[in-house]
Amino acid sequence: xxxEARYWLVKSEPDTYSFDELVADGGAVWDGVRNNTxxxxxxxxxxxxxxxxxxxxxxxxxxxxxRVTREAFPDPGDASGRFVAVEIAPVKxxxxxxxxxxxxxxxxxxxxxxVRQSRLSVSPVTPTEWKTILGLGSVG
DNA sequence: GCCAACGTTGGC
DNA sequence: GCCAACGTTGGC
Numbered sequence: 378x379x380x381e382a383r384y385w386l387v388k389s390e391p392d393t394y395s396f397d398e399l400v401a402d403g404g405a406v407w408d409g410v411r412n413n414t415x416x417x418x419x420x421x422x423x424x425x426x427x428x429x430x431x432x433x434x435x436x437x438x439x440x441x442x443x444r445v446t447r448e449a450f451p452d453p454g455d456a457s458g459r460f461v462a463v464e465i466a467p468v469k470x471x472x473x474x475x476x477x478x479x480x481x482x483x484x485x486x487x488x489x490x491x492v493r494q495s496r497l498s499v500s501p502v503t504p505t506e507w508k509t510i511l512g513l514g515s516v517g
Numbered sequence: 518g519c520c521a522a523c524g525t526t527g528g529c
Numbered sequence: 530g531c532c533a534a535c536g537t538t539g540g541c
Contacts, residue, residue: 390539412524433539477540496523496538 384502385422386429386439386491387465396430396441400467407499408452408462415499420449422463429502429510430467431491438474439510443467471514485509 387407389395399405410416428443447464480486486509490500502510511517 388539414524435540437540494522495540498538 383421383423383426384429384504384507385418385426385445386431386489386500386502387443388431388433388491388498390434391432392434395432396443396467396470399430399441399443399465400470404446404464404466406462406464408454410452410462410498411455411460412496412498413459415497416460418499418501419461419463421501422448424448427468427507428465429507432474436474437477439471439480439514440474441467441470442511442516469516471511471516473513473515475510475513479513480510483509 422445426445430441443465449461452460452462
């Protein structure tokens with residue numbers, strides 16, 4: 378792990394917490410993650426890292442961009458002390474959502490963690506994947 | 518609503 | 530420590 382820019386993807390059910398709600402709130406504590414792999418990724422986040430915000434459920438798609446505003450701290454809702462939370466703030470919505478089916482259809486995105494392990498709620502994104510997603514979403 | 522993937526739990 | 534059973538997530 379060097380000091381290069383890092384990119385991540387976080388997943389949320391829009392019925393539970395949507396990108397629009399993140400925008401309305403101006404930021405959010407990203408807590409409640411109870412998976413060790415996802416927690417490891419949360420611990421890797423640094424302030425300023427950029428985040429793809431993905432809606433799971435019906436019409437799964439990357440819908441917006443966010444930024445890490447606070448690094449990992451103990452999840453207040455976790456009595457075990459094993460899990461952590463971060464804080465993120467909205468940057469902007471994608472001009473158009475990039476759907477999971479589009480991602481799957483592209484050979485250069487087929488290795489994305491979201492494709493390979495659909496249940497992982499926090500995952501790293503490579504710089505190449507990041508640029509490709511932003512291109513598809515007409516951002517940048 | 519169904520099913521696959523995968524994490525967790527608990528009996529042994 | 531192994532593994533079967535079970536629960537949850539998420540795509541379709």
